[in-house]
Amino acid sequence: MRAAAARSARIADMEGAPMARRKKIYEGKAKILYEGPEPGTIVQYFKDDATAFNAEKKDVIDGKGVLNNRLSEFFMNGLTQIGVPNHFIRRLNMREQLVRNCEIVPLEVIVRNYAAGTMSKRLGIAEGTQLPRPIVEYCYKDDSLGDPLVTEEHIAAFGWASQQDMDDILSLALRVNDFMSGVMLAVGIRLVDFKIEIGRVFDGDYQRLIVADEISPDSCRLWDIETGQKLDKDVFRRDLGNLTDAYSEVARRLGVLPQSNVTKPTLIN
Ligand code: 5GP
Numbered sequence: 435m436r437a438a439a440a441r442s443a444r445i446a447d448m449e450g451a452p453m454a455r456r457k458k459i460y461e462g463k464a465k466i467l468y469e470g471p472e473p474g475t476i477v478q479y480f481k482d483d484a485t486a487f488n489a490e491k492k493d494v495i496d497g498k499g500v501l502n503n504r505l506s507e508f509f510m511n512g513l514t515q516i517g518v519p520n521h522f523i524r525r526l527n528m529r530e531q532l533v534r535n536c537e538i539v540p541l542e543v544i545v546r547n548y549a550a551g552t553m554s555k556r557l558g559i560a561e562g563t564q565l566p567r568p569i570v571e572y573c574y575k576d577d578s579l580g581d582p583l584v585t586e587e588h589i590a591a592f593g594w595a596s597q598q599d600m601d602d603i604l605s606l607a608l609r610v611n612d613f614m615s616g617v618m619l620a621v622g623i624r625l626v627d628f629k630i631e632i633g634r635v636f637d638g639d640y641q642r643l644i645v646a647d648e649i650s651p652d653s654c655r656l657w658d659i660e661t662g663q664k665l666d667k668d669v670f671r672r673d674l675g676n677l678t679d680a681y682s683e684v685a686r687r688l689g690v691l692p693q694s695n696v697t698k699p700t701l702i703n
Pocket residue numbers: 542544550551552553581627628629652653654655667
């Protein structure tokens with residue numbers, strides 16, 4: 435009982451703690467990671483910074499971090515509901531969530547349902563062409579190399595993941611794809627492709643792989659089914675309009691931002 439009280443006091447403290455008191459573990463392009471309130475946890479802070487083309491293009495997009503925090507919470511909670519293990523514990527505030535600390539596998543796992551982006555460029559397939567089946571690709575996570583595409587041979591030879599890990603990663607990626615495709619289809623959005631990251635957690639001698647990092651319009655391609663309008667980070671990458679409007683539209687359709695339709699007070703005569 436006392437332990438539980440101490441734990442909630444630590445978490446409450448963390449929620450209101452000024453940034454200066456936190457120990458920063460890592461700062462990436464879109465997120466900052468802080469030490470969590472108890473062992474094995476991390477606070478993930480979503481920044482408003484947007485980058486593209488390996489940070490050659492940069493901007494600060496008002497509200498992006500708040501939207502991605504909410505959307506990642508929504509998708510990770512949905513995955514938990516269907517039994518797909520992931521790092522999410524709970525949202526702390528507008529920009530922060532408490533997640534399980536894990537050792538990130540140095541791979542970007544990309545699942546594609548329709549050709550777009552680098553696949554279209556590499557293979558000369560028109561953007562929007564439906565693929566014969568979902569295709570999973572792996573990129574080695576290294577910004578200085580531009581996250582190059584690698585094969586399972588590279589992954590095994592360099593020891594980034596074992597064969598058992600690769601079987602588990604493939605199965606996680608395809609389950610996330612089925613879940614995300616269905617959720618998006620229900621609100622009139624096509625899931626063209628997405629990227630996830632995978633983390634290792636250790637329970638004693640036993641290790642498990644879980645979905646980590648974030649799932650948000652920063653890491654997916656989302657097209658309106660009727661109009662083809664892009665509702666993801668390509669809006670920023672390709673200068674197609676206002677990124678926050680696009681992400682808000684995704685959040686609105688999913689019912690993630692109920693306060694977005696709060697009306698102004700009206701005078702009653
Ligand atoms: P592509 O390889 O076509 O550039 O990207 C395929 C998918 O993975 C897209 O949905 C894209 O947003 C996502 N993706 C690829 N690399 C990254 C990355 O470094 N960061 C993020 N957030 N998403 C990525």
